[in-house]
Amino acid sequence: MGWGHHNQRRPRYIRVGLVNTQSIDANEPSPERASDSRSLFPDPRTILAVFRRRIWWFLIPVLLAAAALTVYLLLVHPRYAAEASVVIEPRKTEFITSNPNTAPIADSPPGNDEMDTEVQILTSTAMAGRVAEALHLEQYAEYRSAVPLVYNHKVPSQNPLARKLLQHMLIQRVGLTFVITVSAKSKDPALAARIANEYVQQYIAAGLDRKNSAAETTGDFLQSRLDELRNGAVAADAAVQRYKVQHGLMSAEGATMAEQEVSSLNEEIAKARADYAEKLGRLNSARSLAGQGGGQDLQTALQSPTIADLRSKEAEASRRLADLTAHYGNLYPEVVRTQKELSDIRTQISRELQRIVASLSGEAQIAGSRLSSLTQSQAQAHGQLASNGVSQIELLELQRKAEGASAIYAAYLNRSKEMISRKGLNTTDARIGTLSGVPTTPVSPNIPLAVLVAILAGIGFGCAGVFVAEYLDSGVSTKSDVERRLRVRYAGAVPELKSTLDGMRNVQSPQDYLIDHPNSAFAEAFRSLRAILMLRGGSGARVIAITSAMPREGKSTTSICLARTFVSSNMRTVLVDCDVRRRSSSDALLAEGSQGLLQYFRGETSMQDSLVKDKDTDLVILGTTLAPDVGHDVMTQANIDRMLQDLRPLFDVILLDTAPVLALAETRDLAAAADSVLIVTRWRKSSRKAVDAAIELLLHAGARLRGLALSRVDVKKFASTGPEDTFSYHKKFAGYYVN
Template identity: 35%
Template sequence: MTYISAPPSAPAHGHSGSDWGDDGPPPEGLGQAIDLKRLIAVFRRRLKLFTAIVLLVLAVAIVVTVRATPLYTATANLMIDTRKENVVDAEAVLSGLTADTGVVDTEVEILKSRHLAETVVDTLKLTEDPEFNPSLRAPGVLQSVAGGVASLFGAAAPDAARARLSAIEAQKVKEEVVDTVLSRLSIRRAGLTYVMSIGFASEDPAKAARIANTFADRYLLDQLDAKFDATRQANEWLNGRLSDLRIEVQQAEAAVEQYRTANNLLSASGATLTEQEISTYNQQLATVRAQQAEAEARLRTARAQLASGSTGDDVGEALGSQVVQTLRAQRATVSGRVADLTSRYGPRHPDMLRAQRELSDIDTQIQAEIQRIISNLEAQAQVARERTASMANSLGGARGALAANNAAGVRLNELERNAESSRTLYQSFLDRFKETSAQEGIQQSDARIVSRAAIPTAPSSPNVPLNLALGLVLAIGAGLAMIVLAEMLDSGLTTGEDIERRFNLPHLGSVPILSSVAEPADRHETPVDYVLKRPLSSFTEAIRALRASILYSRIGQDIKVIALTSALPGEGKTTTAICLGRVAAQSGARVILVDCDLRRRNVNRLLGVEPEQGLLEVLNRSASLETAIHHDAASGLTVLPLAKNSFTPKDVFGSEAMTQLLAQLRSAYDLVILDTAPVLAVADTRILAAHADAVVFLTLWRKTPEKAISNALKLLSQSGSHVAGIAMTQVDMVAQSRYGYGDAGYYYGDYKKYYAN
């Protein structure tokens, strides 16, 4: 067979799997710095993969860059305007924007909004532009076939269903166009300023400028529309509210008047009628009281004069009476005539008597007139008293009415306050309505265009240097990711450090693949012949190192019986066993190799022998050990092979005969090598391994899965076998010296000249 192996390793120092303790070896890297050399070794090991991935990604980036459609970016600049024209001195319904950072960032997000993009799409009818609507582009072959099939199946659909589908498709197309427009749009704020840049990329430079300017225009119009809508809604609400308030004012005022009328609280010139009436009564009462006092004073004076003996001539009213004055004049005339008659006639003269009677009549009339005047004074005094009493009664009634009116005025005041508050509220709303009505048509945008987008003269995309740089970064990242992925998926063992870290077992050695260490002229040789032909070669030295590691794997105990096994077939057990036996025999030891693989008999094939008697015949007592063994004349190795076509279903390795045979071989030879079958394939190996002083577990370099090794070691542990350690076979020394940091093979380039091939 063609045998493949790996670099020689320093012998293990005889520690077994339990030497690490119950918890196993300390985790790799614990308390240590990052192992840069190990990382470099991993990178070197995966350099080809890394290079391939980097070249592939770079090629894709170059192809994408070359095939990309050139795009032109036009930019318009807007600024949040902090200065406002104050046309009318009235508070706006929708206040202007403040120019702080949060507001500017918010406006940037509004510029990125889907609503604004939809407005631009509708304004410029971009759904009819093939650049943004892929369905308007010339269809390819697959699209044509798909369209034909769709139309074929859609022909039988009802018209209403087709109309609904058309509406849905139209909306879907519009949404896709909006998504495309948003992907081409770039909004950014210039540092911490109030300036916002609107950039848009298109295949057509003029179209890019037009769309960027439309975004700026629609943004300003949306601001104005928002203010117009807010003002209009405020006016509509104020108008409706004014109608309600007007009704409330009317109802409140009507309630006041109704209450006034119902409670006789009518007023004029700011005072109620009752108050005015009381004021009049007070004035009139004062007048009549004065008149009463005057009449009573005249009456008392006249009575006092009469009581003092006066004839009444000196009474004031009599002095002023025309009748009394006339009578007094007549009496004076008659009195003059009586005096004249007295001088001429005697007292009994008829003329004298007539004159005296006439004088007496006049006096009687004067007294009667005076009595009438006194009686008139009494009547006037009585009338004055009655007038005063009547006026006082009227004043008292008016005061009673005023008290009732004052009690009713409490409720009237409440109604008047309600009416006044309704009037005040109505007036404030009316004033605000007039202000907001005056604002319509003079609203200002909170931003202004600093510079409109100009038609770009050079494409902004693809940016070849940037794309290549990003492609290189992405390629390196992908290459490194693939290295990490490959290392994660690589479950094989590469170095002795891997063995000790993963399985808590010693690394016994590494057997190289012959093609990696032999001279070109010797690469056709088989490993079992090469150890004899080149005893001083690095390959033979690797076998010696393996033998030494095995012999010293159990300090203080002799290792005479060793079993070589593996997890899977084809991992170099037989080749390693023969090489190990020949090297040990050449050193002067008595060595016997027992072929225990009943299904393969690879020892016969490698040594070129076909014996008639072998191991099974010895165990069956049909042949003696001396007749069954074969002597390797070239090396002095003794071999107990398997006879041709020999097989038995019996458990021969667990028999007493096998135990006796091993005891016989242990006493007759210095080293007994058991070439066994794979652990996972054949159960016999676990029985046989329990009889060995040490089990050497072989694994194929970078090939044997870690899970298979773990399962095999678990089975050996359950059988009570002592696994001395793990050795790697078919190690590529060239690759190991290049990549295998952490293993002695890493330094193969330094010591390979030490060997003589």
């Protein structure tokens, strides 16, 4: 059942995901560890296992929330709430008007700003003070403590009863309606109802008081002003009439003669300007066309029959000239004569155009002269009108004063009539909507809501505590941690011996207990580990390196127990203590002063002479209880190769108890030389980052990782991590073990 020579090429198995394997040549570079390919959705059983493992992180916040709820319910006194309401009515115009033709004004509903104003009035200290005074709240124990010995009664904002009362009031508008609710809280339900009802009644009374006071003040003011305004209006009208007579400003149809003359001249000037502009435009157009040689266009614009006749002759002469030139050439006598005729015709056209332009120029001059004359007449009329300007301005000022005095007097007179008609008819713009009865059920504390909040808070903080504990946990605790986070094969769990004894007393070391109790759960864990390490077949000795990332992770104890387990299966087994600096295995199994391994490396003894047999089993140990000389490196690659070459023919299994990977570089050489490597990690104690770093170093060194085993596992606590390991079901297998 041995393996081939150490230098032979062997297939290597690296775990991919969680289920697949991949064969890789040992001499090729180490591949990256495969990532997990499971579903993104967490397994409910895994979540339950996390909560079981972190149960106190969850229960403590829940218990604290329950305790806080209990204290709250015991300390808080029940309070009752009574609610009344007022309705804000549309603004009314209920008065008797002196003008029968005046249409009634429609009621206007209150706007949002008006509703907000009414809410502010209700929540003012002045309103609260009226209620406190009406109910004599200082007589109630609930409010008695708020009354100081001395305070200013004339300042509502300093009224302590009012401020205390407002602390127990809730006044708000109901949505976008015209209803305002007034809610009062008190330890006494009857007092709460009295406060709410008194509040709305005092609000109605205060509104009526404000209106009556305003009406009385306005009436007194109007009456004192009416006589004065009436005399002023009469005097202003008389002044206007006297001024018109004195300055001759009387006129028919509301306008003076000078004003009528100016109006007529304005009309004449407008017509003259239009005529002058038209004739000047025709003149400018004719001059432009004549200058450009556009006689035909000018004839079309002016509709001149003379120009039309000459143009006809010009066209006929041009046609004949073209025919003669084509038949006889330019020197023919008839051609010369026709050319002269055509030139005379064009000369006549030019003279006729000049005559037309001169005629248009004369018409434009006449129109301009007429416009100038009318303008001069207008200036004279304006001069006449200006002579009365100062008088007219003064008249207008007197008229404005008279109109203003009359308007003010009329407004005051109408307002006085309105106030007289409304006397005794004042009503508030609000009415009581509902009055409150005596409440029977307290509104605080709200026990169902408090319980719900406590439950949600407890569960929320409990889940947060579990999440934080799980997030901050840097150890390796479960099979999932090994396979998902470290992405290596899970080799099993080695229990803490004490956790498997169910309270029984034990004074033996783990390696001695293994011999005396071969049917115990502790021994079975090592047989399971041995089975995983022996899954691969082959020929030659099997070299297994057992290492860890950090010291004190149970590596040496695991090596000794595993070696004795191999021996119990009748396999020739040697345990080599390669950790020559700590020498834990040698100190546990060898007599003091043994240094077979050092003597072998120095060449002082042969391999056979360096081996020591275990006193309790057939296990063979190659180790040393003495440290090597300072500065002398014994774990060289040459010594390792020579040692393994000498051991392979002698043993079926060679176990190498190495130093921690992160501590010494020689461990990577030993791991690379071994047929398989087992990493031992202390349950819940070892840093996951340190283990991950160790695995990376081993893979880069070409080590053949067989898996990772958790050491010193508490079986009972490990069962709460979920159904991932055999120890999760240890209670069901109790009858199979004899501890």
